Amino acid sequence: MTTHRRIGLKVSLAFLLLAFLLVFAKGSVDFVYTGF
């Protein structure tokens, strides 16, 4: 895979993840390990 193609895929993945987060993310989350 060429560098340009790989970077293009990663940028697309970043936008997909961002959209996924904007739609589905919970407002606040408890982090298990902060209890320690």
Next chain:
Amino acid sequence: VAAIVLLSVLRGPTRQLAFLAINLTFVWGLALGPRGALATLLFILLGYGLVRIATRRSATGLGIGVVLFIAVFVYLRRYDFVQWILPEALLPRIISTIGLSFVFFKIIHVMIDAYADTLGRFDLLTFLNYCLNFTTFLMGPIQRYQDYRDQWEGAKLAIPLGFESHLDAGVRILLGLAKAYVLAPYFQTMALTPDTDLTAVSFPHLALLAYAFWFYLYLNFSGYCDVAIGIGSLLGIRPPENFNKPFLARNISDFWLRQHRSLTLWLTDYVFSPLYKKLLTSGFTARYKLLAANLSLMATMLVSGLWHGTTFSFLLFGIVHGLWFVIYRTWDSLLTRRLGREGVQRFRERPLVHAGGILLTFNATAAAFVFFQVSSARVMEAFTHLATR
């Protein structure tokens, strides 16, 4: 974003001071509040003094320092047994100690390395930022001082210079957020809670609750670590990796090298190895290598359990993991005696043995997580129920 810009533009002591201001703002304003932040800062400054003493390379100095530091940590964290020993008036006021366990292990490591003369250059500002580094303050990964300092000073690159590695760090942050804020809460709704009544659920139901908790914990914690590593990479102080597909672990030893790896390596270097060496060179245990290994593993897992939490159930969590290690080590030793090293290797490579190992390890670790998540009161209730049945 402010931290990334400031750290890339500033140089020298100004860069250190700017990062310290960012870290203190985070710890004070977002994590602990004024009293918790002050207590943590005093704890770190005590650690700094003890590291300075350790650099004089006196075994007595190091011993007293480590014991004193452990005592202060146990006191501040209000371990259950401290509340049984000390009267109420002598107990510390309830303050937020989030992140203190991670700071504690970081400082113990610096003290011991200072004593062993393997620490290298050491100064107050780097040490303060190392302990308070906002990317790893709350939940790790536990970075070593030398690794942090070398990256901070530019002697070691956090990530290769170039667009793609920075893009990877950004994608990693988004992936971590998706794990922690979308996927983990999905499993949380089906998982064990501190108040799960162990006497009221059937065994298959308990297994499902434990599996869901296992995935919840993994997604929650590894998601956080992805964000910490991603931000750290962009800041130029990338922390170490903490997870490597723990659900594919083939045995308990493999599991702890894949799950919370930075903690495992810390425990190996500062608890298991010194204890194992000591047992191999002294008295009765010197003649029995397997016994020495098993005792050291159990002690290491007890420390791990007590580090994870202040209550009885965390002690049980440690004991259960210690027990899994003892069983695995003994089995491995017996197998090696029977088949030889190469025979064991061939045995492990069989697909069925491989798959069986993964299944067994997954279930064993899920069972141990019951003690990790369910409150001590509920665990005691379950034991009483079992005893009176």
